[in-house]
Amino acid sequence: MKEALYEKSNKCPICSNSFYSKKVRVSACRIDKRYEDFCISYKDINPLHYEILVCPHCGYAASENSFEKLSTKELHAIKDILSGKVVNRNFCVERSTNDALDSFKLALFFAKSRNAKNSIVAGLALKLAWIYREMKDEREHDFLLYALENYRIAYDKEDLPLGNLNEISVQYLLGELSRRLHKFSDAVFWFNKAVTNPERINNPRIEKLAREQWYDAKEQCKKI
Ligand SMILES: [Zn+2]
Numbered sequence: 234m235k236e237a238l239y240e241k242s243n244k245c246p247i248c249s250n251s252f253y254s255k256k257v258r259v260s261a262c263r264i265d266k267r268y269e270d271f272c273i274s275y276k277d278i279n280p281l282h283y284e285i286l287v288c289p290h291c292g293y294a295a296s297e298n299s300f301e302k303l304s305t306k307e308l309h310a311i312k313d314i315l316s317g318k319v320v321n322r323n324f325c326v327e328r329s330t331n332d333a334l335d336s337f338k339l340a341l342f343f344a345k346s347r348n349a350k351n352s353i354v355a356g357l358a359l360k361l362a363w364i365y366r367e368m369k370d371e372r373e374h375d376f377l378l379y380a381l382e383n384y385r386i387a388y389d390k391e392d393l394p395l396g397n398l399n400e401i402s403v404q405y406l407l408g409e410l411s412r413r414l415h416k417f418s419d420a421v422f423w424f425n426k427a428v429t430n431p432e433r434i435n436n437p438r439i440e441k442l443a444r445e446q447w448y449d450a451k452e453q454c455k456k457i
Contacts, residue, residue, distance in 0.1 A: 237261030237278045238327065246301050247311055248291035254325050255283050269446055270377075270409045272363040279367070281360060282333035285340045287324035291315050294324075294339035299353065307347040314346055330368055337361040352395035355383035359410075374414065381410040401432040405443045412450045417457065420450035 238261075240253040263276040287294040292315055303311070324336050341357045362376035384395070384407055393400045408423030424447035427433070433440040 238283075243286055243300070245288040245291060245293060246303050246308065247293040247315060248288060250288065250290040252289050252325055254286050255327065257283050269442060270359070270406065270413065272366065274367065279333070281363065282328045282330065284360070285336035287336050287339060289320060289323045289325050292318060292320040292339070294336060294343055296340060296357070303347070310346060311343060330364060334361065334364045334368070337364060350387065350391055351383040352387035352391055355380045355387055356396060358383060377410055377413055381407065381414065384410070399432060399436070401427050401430040401436050401439050404430060405439050408443065408450070409446055412446055412453075415453075417450045417453040421447060421454060424450060
């Protein structure tokens with residue numbers, strides 16, 4: 234398991250200290266199962282566990298692609314929050330599932346503190362839900378709901394794509410999160426949007442998933 238990890242050097246934008254974090258080699262990632270909400274479960278080691286960088290010096294945490302991207306205002310807001318705080322936990326080691334969970338909770342806390350876009354908050358909440366799923370903990374549903382609410386706002390307010398989610402993928406994901414939360418008529422509404430979206434021509438996998446899940450949600454609606 235240990236050789237699956239390597240070390241990457243980082244510099245913290247808050248305290249200016251350098252630190253090494255663990256990353257998972259792509260060659261060590263073996264897919265076990267793909268869920269319909271884009272969650273992937275892995276056989277040995279889950280790269281999601283190492284997605285959040287946590288500075289061992291000051292405690293600041295964010296996903297790798299947003300770690301250093303801070304405006305001056307955000308920088309000051311986070312420095313204020315961390316001022317005088319003592320960090321007594323190191324995430325720069327092999328992480329347990331519980332460590333991964335807490336790293337995402339920290340990232341979500343700092344994202345909220347930075348007034349991050351709803352799509353960023355939604356993405357973190359969704360991944361937190363996936364880690365709870367891995368732990369077979371029903372708090373998964375609290376974070377799926379939080380992700381759904383934030384993606385819903387982002388869909389209305391933000392420019393598309395939302396990160397790597399184009400319009401049809403967002404519509405599909407809104408449908409799938411609704412379906413998982415037993416909001417079946419909402420799910421049918423969003424899957425309908427996805428299967429009639431002109432982008433489906435270039436996104437056959439999403440179209441296929443949307444048709445399958447639309448059918449399932451429709452059947453569930455009939456039962457109710
Ligand atoms: Zn730091």
